[in-house]
Amino acid sequence: MSDSSRDTAAGAGWGDAEQGAYRQLMPGRVEKISWLNPRLLWAARNGVLASWFGDPTGRTRGRLVAQRASAGAPADKVIRRTEPDEFSFMVIGDTGEGDEPQYAVVPGFLRVSQGTSFAVLASDVIYPVGSADDYETKFFRPYRDYRAPIYAIPGNHDWYEDLGAFMRVFCGDAPPPPAEPAPRPPGRAWLRSLLWHRPRPDDDRRLTQARALRGDAVQQAVQPGPYWAIDAGPVRIIGIDTGLLGVLDAEQGAWL
Template identity: 65%
Template sequence: MSASSRDSLAGAGWQSQEPGTYRELMPPRVAKLSWLNPSTLWKARNGPLAALLGDPTGTDRQRWVRRQLDAGAADADLVIERDDPDEYSFVLIADTGEGDDSQYAVVPGLLKAGAGTRFAVLSSDVLYPVGSANEYGTKFFQPYRDYDAPIYAIPGNHDWYDGLTGFMRVFCRAPALPPAARPRPVVTAAWWRNLLWKKSDVPDDALLDEARKLRSAPAQAASQPGPYWALDSGPLRIIGIDTGLLGGIDKAQGEWLRRVCLGPRPKILVTGSPIYVDNEHHPCAIEGGGTVDDIVRDPKHNFVAAIGGDIHNYQHYPVDVDGRRIEYVVSGGGGAFMHATHTIPRVTVGGVTEEQFRCYPLRSDSLAFYSGLYGRRLRLRRLFGLTPDEAGAVLAQRLDMKPTRATGAAVTLRTRFVASALGAPPRPHSRARMRLPVRKVLTQVISPGGATYSPPFFKSFLRLDVSPAGVRVRCFAATGMRGQELDPPVEDEFTIALPPAGNL
């Protein structure tokens, strides 16, 4: 097995190695998506507008679902029935489609580690920046053309920036919705929202039909009933929910979720908004009352895991819920820019200890990556640039833990300054407040602007091997290096025990 980032600098992709072959999979010309470009931010304006002027996502989502039901394209429970054996495997990727180097760098390892899997689940943000149907060719069909199994998806907030038109056309073969009734010309929040709202792109069906040829093999055929669904496969029910623009679900979806969660079958939740992330608990509100996590924790629903995208890294929180273990996972490293992990404090949330917690990239690699980014942007490389060893040493001191990788680097005034300035958590009982507002700014502004086009990329995906006795979960890394394309390193591994069939 290939060395991981937990073993060595080479395993993390820092040391000089042969570059991967992923560029051979890419189209000849690739547009580089810049999140610092005002035109990109303007295209993605619907999220801030929804937060400010009211979110129409729930209403629009139910219009999509009602039309699928009326057309006979779905049943009331939105169930996908699969004829899988009791022992099988599937892969999970999320936050994929920028269409550039970091997305394509995931593909060789995905094909290698995902060999023999029965299907894939793509959870959250299939396409960036706005989920347009006209960009699916190079950002979905071409990257995964050699994955010889169906792909099912749930949308993320960026897929909703297009009103879900592209997502529904590709995954559900659904035509665009007719325009909703316009509010009366009175200056209200809804009126302003409608005035400023980005309208859906008109799908080019000829372009989309040509793109579909890239994944047209019978083994790749997939059909799903809507933006949220339940998938019955072997001993499991996998439930995918659509958390829309702002990370909550509407009342009708909440009622559906409570209904499809009944029964003794073990369940895994797949969501666009993680429930535990960055040492915080986000239970996901349901319109009308209650939360998604209330449903996950209810023992009569038999959830064993909840896996969310949206944050572009990997995090694992094994939470004890009244004597039962529920595995809460963030898995959003499928191809887009990398969100920092070095800003995550020493973990205490949900009763999970730092020793139980796992993340990828390691905090030290995240700090080294962003120190290099700040050094380049500010033209202060000698001041800001930290080696991975220097980053590991200073973070070990600040978080009061041993470095994951052994390091002989000294902690100096400069490394302490850089760590503090770049948002690393302060030492316990420290009064230091000299920090850039990195934790939120890094997530919302600096991280999207920090996309890189050469390794290491710190991308990841999951392979889940299912049997009646349990589910083996492995997080594989994709660095962009050739050796790790051929033998993808495992950054985390755990097994979820399933109850014996006689106890269901």
């Protein structure tokens, strides 16, 4: 039986790596996130607003998927990969806040992922609110040395800015879809639209530069949308997007 990560460093994939070597991967300055910070709670308000005034996630997702389809994404939302009968892939999720706990496991991840065909990042790619400016330190930099594509499904934190940055990074640089018509006052939808958190107009200023950190051809992948299936050799992997409130919308359910 192999060692457990509860018992030895080797069981966690560290091997003989020097403790603390991950610090060399980190940026010089790391923003500390505190969920007791009122400013951060206000930025992350969309989940609460959706639960109080109605969740617009399904309609937004429908517009995003329709836009990807019009751009040529496969209608069945299946990513087809040619893999042998025996292959391996990585699954990671809730990867962290761009601080030491996230980077500390990167050397182990890189060690055990050698020879894998791709990775699946299973929700909450970017804390706290899915901002485009956070992708450099929380996605591209920590996984710059992973020599294979990374596919992702969004979590509720990625939806706090209407999934705009996620779609740009993972779905072929998809532009934001046309906005919904403004709801008429008064009503719950109107109140929600007044308070809804949206990205800043300049929120993607660092994204192009950050992409160079995972710019090699072997690292590239384009998804048909925030939910998808991967046909890879003998296995089909299905990624479901449950939005802000953990709900499966009717359109996605029909596809599934």
